[in-house]
Amino acid sequence: MKVRIVNNGKLPLPEYKTDGASGIDLMANLETTVVLQPMDRYLVPTGLHVEIPDGFEVQIRGRSGLAAKNGITLANGVGTVDSDYRGEIKVILINLGKEPFEIKHGDRIAQMIMAKYEKIEFLPVNSLEDTDRGSGGFGHTGL
Known part of the structure; x- marks a missing residue:
């Protein structure tokens, strides 16, 4: 899939x-380098703007190595970039580790994935079909 991209940064294309x-x-x-203290958040710019096709989204996900080694992850879990957004892609990092963490220009901070989605059209009804689980919630099947 070809996706139009504007790179306003001083970095190569991803x-x-x-x-x-x-x-x-x-x-x-x-x-300049940013020092992310424990429990601090920072909105990291990427310099990238993308033109996402209709029916798709870009998901921004954390990097497993940063999370495992340093406790660095995304503050919002997974970020979503909608197809009609044309602003700069920025990543909300949070330091869940115990030590300050330096973010330098050019550091790989997250992953971007293109995903197709379906639009939901709700159909109001008075009841839903039964299942074996029913309305069993969190932990209802035990440990």
């Missing part, structure tokens, strides 16, 4: 690192 990769690494586009 690319897949392996043939089997589903995510494209996003890099921090910073003028």
Whole structure:
């Protein structure tokens, strides 16, 4: 799929690192190094603007290595970039670790994945079909 992109940063375009990769690494586009203290958040610019086709979204996901080694993840879990958004893609990082963490220009901070979605059209009804689970909630099947 070809996607139009504007790169206002001083970095190369993002690319897949392996043939089997589903995510494209996003890099921090910073003028100066940012120190993220424990429990602090920072909106990291990427310098990228994308034109996402209708019926698709871009998902911004954390990098497992940053989370496992340093406690760095996305404050919003998974970010969503809608097809009608044309602003700069920014990543909300949070430091859940115990030590300050430096974010430098060009650091790989997140992954971007293109995903197709379906629009929901709600059909109001008075009841839903029964299932074995029914309305059983969190932990209803035990540990």
